[in-house]
Amino acid sequence: DAGITQSPRHKVTETGTPVTLRCHQTENHRYMYWYRQDPGHGLRLIHYSYGVKDTDKGEVSDGYSVSRSKTEDFLLTLESATSSQTSVYFCAIRDRKSYEQYFGPGTRLTVT
Amino acid sequence: SQQGEEDPQALSIQEGENATMNCSYKTSINNLQWYRQNSGRGLVHLILIRSNEREKHSGRLRVTLDTSKKSSSLLITASRAADTASYFCATDASYSGAGSYQLTFGKGTKLSVIP
Numbered sequence: 001d002a003g004i005t006q007s008p009r010h011k012v013t014e015t016g017t018p019v020t021l022r023c024h025q026t027e028n029h030r031y032m033y034w035y036r037q038d039p040g041h042g043l044r045l046i047h048y049s050y051g052v053k054d055t056d057k058g059e060v061s062d063g064y065s066v067s068r069s070k071t072e073d074f075l076l077t078l079e080s081a082t083s084s085q086t087s088v089y090f091c092a093i094r095d096r097k098s099y100e101q102y103f104g105p106g107t108r109l110t111v112t
Numbered sequence: 113s114q115q116g117e118e119d120p121q122a123l124s125i126q127e128g129e130n131a132t133m134n135c136s137y138k139t140s141i142n143n144l145q146w147y148r149q150n151s152g153r154g155l156v157h158l159i160l161i162r163s164n165e166r167e168k169h170s171g172r173l174r175v176t177l178d179t180s181k182k183s184s185s186l187l188i189t190a191s192r193a194a195d196t197a198s199y200f201c202a203t204d205a206s207y208s209g210a211g212s213y214q215l216t217f218g219k220g221t222k223l224s225v226i227p
Contacts, residue, residue, distance in 0.1 A: 031213055042200065043155075043217040050212070058214060090155065094213050099143055099162075099204065101215055103155040 003027045004104035006091050012110045019078040021107050023091030031094035032074040033101070034058075034066065036087040043090065049074055081111045116144075116201040116218035124224040131188040133221040135201030136181075144177060144184050145215065147200045155200070158186070191225045198222050 003026035013019050023032060034046040035058075045058030047066040055066050063085060065077045078085055091104040119134045135144070146158040161168045161177045161184065168175045174187040188195055202215035 033214065035217075040219065042219040043202075043215075045214050045216075048212050048214055056212060058212075092215075098160065099213070100145060100157055100160050101202075101213075102157055103147075105154045 004091060004093060004102060006089075006104040006107050008107060009105065010108045012112060013081050014112055015082060016080050019081050019109065021076040021089055021091075021109070023074040023076070023104055025072050025074075025093050027093070028071055029093040030071075030096060032068065033092040033094070034064075034074065034076045035090045035092065035103075036060065037090060037106075038087050046076065046089075078109075081109075083111050085109065086111045116203050116216060118199070118201055118218040118221040120221060121219070122222045122224070124226065125191055127191060127193055127225055127227050129191055131191050131195070131223055131225070133186045133199050133201075133223070135184045135186070135218055137184075137201075137203045137216075138182065139203075139205050141179075141203045141205050142213075143204045144175075145202045145204070146173075146175060146184075146186050147202065148197045149200065149220070150197045158199075188223075191223075193225050193227045196223060196225045 005024045007022045033048045035043040037043045044060045049055045049068040067075045089107045092101045094101050116135045116137045143162045145160045147155040149155050159170050159175050161175050172189045177184045198220040200220045202217045206213045
């Protein structure tokens, strides 16, 4: 599992509330990613990070922000959750030697 | 935008048979990766094939890559009921020293292996 954990694993929240999802890795990987998975869409990139304080947008970044103050933690924030952000969120890292990307267990978020 | 497109969308076979899934993509790539996802679970990395490779094996898995046709295939031999899952291809179009190395996923092939 490449030492990736995500928290929380499940969350139900109300429309308009802020939500922060955490991704934690223990193997000092430089690149980290946040994806969302929705039926009929596969996985889509939200944001990624290429180092501490270095982040950039992905395909579906509207409504999301990220922060990376430490190598091991990559946070995804929904400033004001909407029902369209109900999804399963996956964090991933890129192995610097093999180029393989490994995924965390996912967070199932429901916005009511 | 979807880079990889898997075909078929769904596949049902008997245990012991071989399963072949195909992936087509649109742009030049650095590498292509295959993943398995059991229902309601996370993604398990299966195999990575680089753009300069044509074939790769891992256990019962065989992956081929044809860059001239922009396509890849995943073959699972002697399938088992435990192989029942969705399979995704993902392309990395970045090049060393540049880009995000992000993966662009297809929508997956849902494989059912009947005991």
